[in-house]
Amino acid sequence: MAQEKQGKLDELKRRLSEIADLSRAEGLLAWDQFTSMPSGGAEARARHMAALGRIRHEKATDPEIGRLLDGLEGHAASLPYESDDASLIRLARREYERATRVPTELYAEFIAHASATYQVWEQARPANDFAAVRPYLEKTVEYSRRMAECFPEADHIADPLIDVSDPGMTAETVRSLFARLREELVPLVRACVDAGTVDDSCLHKHYPETEQLEFGTRVARQFGYDFDRGRQDQSKHPFTVAVSVGDVRITTRVNEYDLSEALFSTLHEAGHAMYEQGVRPDLEGTPLATGTSMAVHESQSRLWENIVGRSYPFWEYYYPQLQATFPEQLGQVDLDAFYRAINRVRPSLIRTDADELTYNLHVMVRFDLELELLEGTLAVKDLPEAWHARYQADLGVRAPDDRDGVLQDVHWFDGTVGGAFQGYTLGNIMSALFYEEAVRQHPSIPEEMRQGRFTTLHSRLRESIYQHGSKFTAGELVERLTGGELVIEPYVRYLREKLTPPGG
């Protein structure tokens, strides 16, 4: 490579590394805010976060990055697609376009609006006061549209918004995948409901905090989550933050009267964290050094939480240990009863509390309503009723108010309308596809699981997905691993096999 090109590439890397470092620092500030910050620090912390975000945006939209990228186009084309440098340039181009297409002023206006909206929502939800947030949400839809319109080449108004969390994904693809999945889910849910109620009272005895935490971290460690490069703390809502490849932190929340809360959230976050910990260490300091999309991230959290952590083989190994930890609570409960309890299917009102199956119906309601809002076929004023109608139709339940209806999720109230939900169900679909691929490569995986060993599965996922960071999009990963596009069949097979009631 000519010296001039090398100089340009070095300068691009220097700039991207600085942007990545700022983003990691923001991650740490957020982690601290939700785990450690004393209440008196809130106001200044918001300013610190805003300052770092603003500086990062300034640096990410510096026209010099555009010039460097232009000057490196030929060079990138001459490199193998998979090479680190070509991938870095490709990703940098995508992020530069995304950051610069939306005028800085519009973006800043929206950020301020989103922050104001969040504050109103925080009061409005407990007060069940949709009227208070309605004008804010109307403006949010308007801003979401205006920002999406900065990408006129998009086929659908939602595409640029979806692209932020799931690059390359489109409304059309998601809609069609979801429609087919829905056809499969609805009869399966009905069969579960018809089969009668499952008793899960064994999960709601008193389970002391210390033992719950100890058991969860023991499993996470055995999965392969590395505590020398991570830690677990408590927070109101569980989350994962990657401060660097060598410092990936998870949080959990303990409910002493619900055994599943801390346990499965720990396994879920451990999945996210193992993805981030598995990135090739030498990508650190570049924008490649983090998970590639929301959907792929969710595929990993869901794989470890559900496909592994709610599986029968897993509990054949762990249930005796759990019983030994909680002999009074579980000594008289047999494995089958416990397994049925943690896999109980029951339509309910709250997405985050939903079972593995109906969870997707919650997501689809939101995704469809988002598209209608963006397309202009649904007005914000009609949203609460549209919400109730869809819940009635799809899940057979109706929230008594908006608090547990349209106001339940923070997403529309702290960001755009559009782009924030599809990743959850896309992730579920991918989780089964990736797991099936791993078992195809290593048929011993389920048997190893029965012995509490996860190394083969973890290594395969690290090799096929984690190590690459953001080098490949979700679609490219699926193509590399299955030779085709994303399909729902593995996920449907998995759900049917696991959740079809006896005789169903």
Add this chain to the structure above:
Amino acid sequence: MAQEKQGKLDELKRRLSEIADLSRAEGLLAWDQFTSMPSGGAEARARHMAALGRIRHEKATDPEIGRLLDGLEGHAASLPYESDDASLIRLARREYERATRVPTELYAEFIAHASATYQVWEQARPANDFAAVRPYLEKTVEYSRRMAECFPEADHIADPLIDVSDPGMTAETVRSLFARLREELVPLVRACVDAGTVDDSCLHKHYPETEQLEFGTRVARQFGYDFDRGRQDQSKHPFTVAVSVGDVRITTRVNEYDLSEALFSTLHEAGHAMYEQGVRPDLEGTPLATGTSMAVHESQSRLWENIVGRSYPFWEYYYPQLQATFPEQLGQVDLDAFYRAINRVRPSLIRTDADELTYNLHVMVRFDLELELLEGTLAVKDLPEAWHARYQADLGVRAPDDRDGVLQDVHWFDGTVGGAFQGYTLGNIMSALFYEEAVRQHPSIPEEMRQGRFTTLHSRLRESIYQHGSKFTAGELVERLTGGELVIEPYVRYLREKLTPPGG
């Protein structure tokens, strides 16, 4: 004020606020590094810190700040000296000069050198290998000189280095204060030594961690350290970090076989923290919103640790509580014996373990040697022996090696030679002066202390010192409170009264 001036002032404030925010974020990253970070995060964290520091330096040296300051000179002169705006402009001018006089390249070179030196020192100290750090330290002296020479108006080569931590202080002033103090200290130390050994074995029984921490935080809270705007964690070396006026954190270190370690470090850091918590909240987001100098900061940590926390009235109140917390260890030890133990004077080798009195002799050794190195009258190669000679002469002790000799403190090995030590003893001198002033205003303070009440003292210090943040220099604070310059008499009076042996 004309609209144009207001625009300039707003723009200056916007820029200064961004610089302050970056600095606060760096503080949080440092806090996390020493309290929470998993070991795997170290390498990337160093890069994050460097990136934030570099961006902050770029912003602090932006010529636009110089232009804004030039344009606001007339405005500042028209305002009362004490007004927020005049103070802000004054401080911004001082910091801009300091940041821009040293060429950015020289500064960056030095930062890289300091970081390399630190890494060598970390290995060299346990290995007792002065030869390994010697070439690094020689370069450090050279860099320190070169950076100081960027301020040719200074009377002494050390002045610009001292000015970094103690603005307005000079080598001449410090030298003369220290010389007079030394004359007082040496005979007092000798008298203490001649009076015979004090038994402090009661401090070295087994004191379980939990009770130690609980007792320390109880006292800190009663002092007035606000845990809603702070928190305490454990770290290898105790420190205080102000993430904002509303979020000031302290750390401590527990030794289960030394009761004084966690206890007095907690009171010490609480003093630092109360200073930062006491800044007027509306200064937050400006460079005024933090303590004004190292010496004033130490004056507060030392005041609360020593003048209050090692005083007889204080323990008249707290000793029964301490005995109740540790009945087996202290039940048979009476108050007088305990008081003598925590105030034992004994020349020793390690500065950070030194008693209240000899501590200053440790500082003076370092300060004098620094000046000689900078003046060129002492070569680095002769430093270890010069160190031993001074310890022998001043303290009557000689370290068996360099590990506990010239290699003991990190300061010369992670920053400049010059400027890092004088603040400790200046702070001691000021602590007595400020305390005496508070008691003059409120003679009830010692009696209140005997009842475990500290509100009057805390309020007076907040009113006279804390609230102003960096508005006044140390010299200005002393002048405002005593009408004169910094003098050693209150400190000498305090030490004599407290530490002169019976019949001495």
